Amino acid sequence: MERKSFLKSLLLGTIATPVVLSACDKEADTVTPTTNTSGTGADTTTGTDSGTCTVAPSETEGPFPTKSPASYVRSDITDGRTGYKLTAKITIGNINNSCAGLANAIVDIWHCDADGNYSEYGGSGMQSTNLQAVHFLRGRQVTDANGLVTFTTIFPGWYNGRATHMHVHIYNASGTSLKVTQIAFPEGSNSAVAAVNGYKKGLNGYTYNAKDNVFSDDSAGVEIATVTGDTTNGFKLAIKLNVAA
DSSP: OOHHHHHHHHHTTOSOOOOOOSOSSOOOOOOOOOOOOOBSOOOOSSOOOOSSOOBOOOOOOOSSOOSSGGGOBOSBOOTTOOSOEEEEEEEEEEGGGTTEEOTTOEEEEEOOOTTSOOTTOOSSSSOOSOOTTOOTTEEEEEOOTTSEEEEEEEOOOOOTTOOSEEEEEEEOTTSOEEEEEEEEOOOSTTSHHHHHTTGGGOSTTOOOGGGOTTTTTOTTOTTBOEEEEETTTEEEEEEEEEEOO
16 A cells, blocks of 8 residues: 555544553563663664564553544644653564564554643543543654654653653554553653653652553663653654564
8 A cells, every 4th residue: 555545544544443451550471571772872863772673562551542543643742732842753673574664554652741641531530630622642653664753742741650651552554453562761860750850740759660560570671762852952762662563
């Protein structure tokens, strides 16, 4: 299928939407992770990894997945939400092709705003702020020939029980789900997490990666992206997520 026709089909919502899961914890995963590049480093044009060909760990997409992801084919997902600018470069690799970039993969991302709230949800005990009528910080892109998608967004905030993170759902060109995973952020005194300092909330009560129920078993840092930049000029995130396609 030509790229123009494929993108048109996404806009029309012909790709099936994902199933909503009930919790924001870790799913069972049989993949043994290996080391992933993380922390502060030079800016890159694609996502980064350690050079090994390892499948990204599987994680839950709940409890706040995008309800109609095919409706949000866009690279700028800010949608009026305020916060420090974040440019996210995510590369999808295919382990069945020596982790070469996977072209025409569909990549959905979503994350909370600076206050720790998700669009499309709220008015309940899990999120008291009702944001059901808005759709910020959610988007879908199709990978280029190098397996790369780029999103313009804001640096995520945090909420109780979770470290700073982003959700990712990857499909093949036919709309078959290949992987649901999450992206963690480097931590420490010189990290972007420390620089943002939880926006208005600070980091008092923050759950760090080592205690997070999704990332706590990621001792090799496979899910931790490279994040560079500052609060004045904005931040840049890069990561490579490998799937079996």
